Amino acid sequence: MGKTLIVAEKPSQAREYATALGVRGKEDGYLENELYVITWCYGHLLELERPEAYMDLDRVGKRWSLNRLPVLPHLNSFRRVVKSGAIKQYQVIQRWLKSTDIEEVICGTDADREGQLLFQEVWDASKCSKPLSRLWISSLTTAAIREGLKRLRPAEAVAGLAAAGHGRAFADWDFGMNLTEGFTALFGSFDAVRKKPNVISIGRVQTPTLALIVEREWEIERFVAQPFFEVRAEFATTQGDYPGKWFDLSEESKRITSRQVAEDIVEKTQGKPGKITKMDQKDVQEPAPLLFDLTSLTIAASKKHGFSAEKVLQLAQSLYEKKAITYPRTDCAYLSEDLVPKLPEHLKAVRQDPYTTLVDEAGLLGVPKGKRVINTITAHHAIIPTTEKVAIERLNFEEQKLYDMIVRRFLAVWFPPARYHQTEVVTEVEGEPFRTKGKVLLSPGWKKVYGPDELDEGVVRKTKKKDDREQTEDENATLPPLSKGEDVRTKRVFSEEKTTKPPKRFTQGDLLKAMEGAGKQIDDEVLRQQLKGKGLGTVATRPAIMENLMDRGYIIQEQKSLKPTQKGSELIRLIKERLPHAQLLVSAEMTGQMEFNLSKVEKGELTIEQYMADVEEAIGRIIEELRSFEQKHGKKPLALAPSGKVQGTGKVTKAGAEGKAIAKRKGVGTKTTNNNKSVETERETSDEIQVTASEGQVEGLGTCPKCGGEVIEGVKGFGCASWRAGCHFVLWKTPICGKVLTPNQIKSLLKKGKTPLIKGFKSKSGKSFSAYLIWEDSSEAKLKFEFEQL
Known part of the structure; x- marks a missing residue:
């Protein structure tokens, strides 16, 4: 009897499968017993080849230009190559897929589109014809794994999912490769500070997401504050006092825009007797929030x-x-x-x-x-x-x-709804109406799960909106016993001048909502669930899109707010004002429709050929438009990305008058060794770390392990902001085995003591490998490798 091969997404997942099935035999790249072989990928082992692989470079040249475009391989002509550092594990999987010892195969990667795709890539490359099943589980507990293995799905059941995965990969390649080269050839330049090209990156999801942020910034810039006035009163009864706010009976949302009108109401009602003309009381329920997605x-x-x-x-x-x-x-x-x-x-x-x-x-x-x-x-x-x-x-x-x-x-969700006693009172004084709202908690229900501090901070409270602005009425006033028709005394009437507020910049959370709603922020949680499928990207890809926009110099983060850079704003303005065919790149609705069409491919309602035909047609039109622009206007370089990131949520280090802090450092060459592998981490013996601040602020990446100060990014390294006080901690940007550390990797290193898994290191012999970087001596900025162990 042959064995069953299970292909997991990563080693940790393979270990859980092995535990559930009692597979203990550990080999190089797989686990085995008499019934099962369990092996794994490291995410995507294969990647699509670059456009040059489809070009006649002798004819079109190696320099990026519109003359080389578009490059649109036919659906069956896309070629994948094994990623750097993945050859060994790829060969392990291929060997077992082709082995006569294997009778059937189970795809055990993450149960989603990308998980299916990364398995499909190695499966298609093997041309394996063995029986194939799909493990579909929602947790890695032993019970869930065993139950899932009893209810395997046939390969045909996920064929649409695999097709949608290919469609996503091919479409992103077509958009990204063609349009990034096209836009860079026309609007790019050389960044002398970074000493590399200023690439104008374009993406199917990235660019419309940038447009959301830029357009919000334009709304803020165009906003003109308008004054308005609120008239408030304090009323007295024999049982106690209560507040009220004037409103217009014919149009409740109407604001008073004239100071004179507000003063007239105050003068008309001041000290005059009032009467309660309306009294509505009811018990209302507030259900628990929906479970988390x-x-x-x-x-x-x-x-x-x-x-x-x-x-x-x-x-x-x-x-x-x-x-x-x-x-x-x-x-x-x-x-x-x-x-x-x-x-x-x-x-x-x-x-x-x-x-x-x-x-x-x-x-x-x-x-x-x-x-x-x-x-x-x-x-x-x-x-x-x-x-x-x-x-x-x-x-x-x-x-x-x-x-x-x-x-x-x-x-x-196990607890009953919270119950409130809600009261609405209308008090009239000289014919002018004042509204009062009060709400008393009768039974906390589900709210007992949360502490009062959490509820006060609005962690689970719904935000109520009216006419696209937050309600400012106090709906939780403590009211004395009142009755309809009761006469009251007007103690005081006064007016308050306020001004309308501009739209708020997106936070990451706000942007996620807008991406999910294809540009529309949907706050109602039930409605949000009903409108799935037409958003920008997917729940799994949206965080990376935001990071990419920051890494590519299109947006910055100030405290919690996302703001476009000059480069980001110029790109969106260029597309919206001068490139009509390219405007689909900034249309959230259009990109959301593409995502919806991918879901139709997954369901078998649309063929991948039809989906890709629409993609290719759109790209062809945009490339032709870029050619026409070049003929009329020539090359028009956009702004460079800012040379320093703006502070997010950490501490802010103030720069000098010119927005620059220059520190001279002395670095020491270190040699790190681990598991019999060694690598020279070259260091400059004497140089300058120059930090160019934007608006006088530089992002803090984490706590300096030497002195406890703040580590900031410079042009040539990541160093301590307390250098004037004598701290010489610095991690230079000199490549380590061919890889230069990124700010996000530095953040992880400073916070956790290790980077995320970094792929693509090159040893002295030229072999690629993946590893974490951890501290050997944090105070001296010495690093060493740590390898993922099975």
Whole structure:
């Protein structure tokens, strides 16, 4: 009897499969016993070849130009090559796919479009014809894995998913490769500060996302503040006092724009008797918030803990791999009907401090079955704790914070709605109406899951809006006993001058909402669930899009707000004002429709050939438009990206009068060794770190391990801002085995003591490898490699 081959997405996933199946034989690149062989990818092992592979370079030349474009390989002509550093593992997988010892194959990569694609790439390359099944699970617990293996899906059931994955990859390649080269050839230049080309990067999702941020900035710039006036009163009864605010009976949202009108109302009503003409009282219920999908989790974690979108995705993935939560890359906030019998197990798994009392009470209330919890799901259900008890103390501090949010949101849906007694009073004085609203909590219901501080901070409170502006009425006034027809005394009437506020810049959370709604921020959580599928990108790709926009110099982050750079604004203005055919690149609705069409490919409602034909036609039109522009106007370089990033949420280091801080450093060459591999990390013996600030601020990347100051980015290195005080900590930007560390990698190193896994290092012999960088001596900025162990 032959063996079953399971291909996982990464080593950690393979380990969980091995544990569930009792596979203990560890070999180089795989695990094996008498029934199973379990191997793994490292994400995508293959990548699409660059455009030059499809060109006659002797004819078109090696320099980027419009003359070489467009490059649009036919659907079956796209070629993939093994990524640098992935050859060994790729060969392991191919060997087992072709082995006569293997009788059947199971795709065990992450159960989503990208997971399917990265398996499909190696499967298609092997031309394997063995029976193929798909493992589709939402958590990595032993029980979930074993149950999933009993309910394998046939390969045909995910053929549409695979086609959509190819369509996404091919379309992104067509857009990115053709239009980045085309725009750079026409609007790029050489960046003398960075000593490299100023690339004008274009992306199918990236560019319309940039347009959202730029257009919001233009709205702010065009905004002219308008004064308005509010007339408020204080009324007295024998039972106590209460406030009121004037409103227009014929048009409730109407504002008073004239000072004289406001003063006339004050003069007319001051000291005059009033009467309560309307008194509405009712009990209202507020249900628990929906369970988390990745977007709502990111927004909540950003508000509460200041986590970036990329950080939330990283923490959620880590919790998933530690079997603490279910699959995080989901756009669904509901659970499926078949989960109902298992929910008590999920509840039991979180019964530990500080949730014990809440779990016991929730268990007595019965399993939640309402449509706000149990409903139609997409590929994966909402994010909830798994059925395995987690040792919370073994999670790092940030993981504990995110896990706590997920547990409490899960517990909340077991509890009844919060109940309020709501009162609305209209008091008339000399024919002028004043409204008063009060709300008293009768029963906390689900709100007992949260502390009062969290509710006060608006972590789970819904934001109510009226006419696109936040309501400013106090709806929680404490009211004395009142009755309709009651006479009251007007103690005081006064007017307040206010001004209209400009639109707010996007935070990362706001931008996620706008991307999900294809440019429209949808606050109603139920409506948001109903409008899935037409957004910019996917829940898994949106955080990376934001990071790319910052890394490519299109946007900066000031505190929590995202703001376009001059380069970003000029690109969007150019497209909107001078390139009509290219305007689909900045249309959130158009890109959202493309994402929707990909979902139709996945469902078999649209062929990938039809999808790609639309993509190729659009790119062809844009390239022709760029050629026409060049003939009429020549090359028009856009602004360079800023040479320093603006501060996000860390400390701010002030620069000097000219916005520059220059520090002379002396570096020492270090040699790091690990696992018998060695590498020289070249250091400059004497140089300058120059930091060019934008608006007088430089981003703090983390805490200096030498003195506790703030580490900032310079042109030639990452150094301590306290250099004037004598701290000489610096990590130079000299390549380490061919790789230069990025600001995000430095942030991780300073915060966690290690970078994320970095791929593409080159050894002295020319071999590629992947590794983490960790501290050998943090105070002296000495690093060493750490390799991922199975």
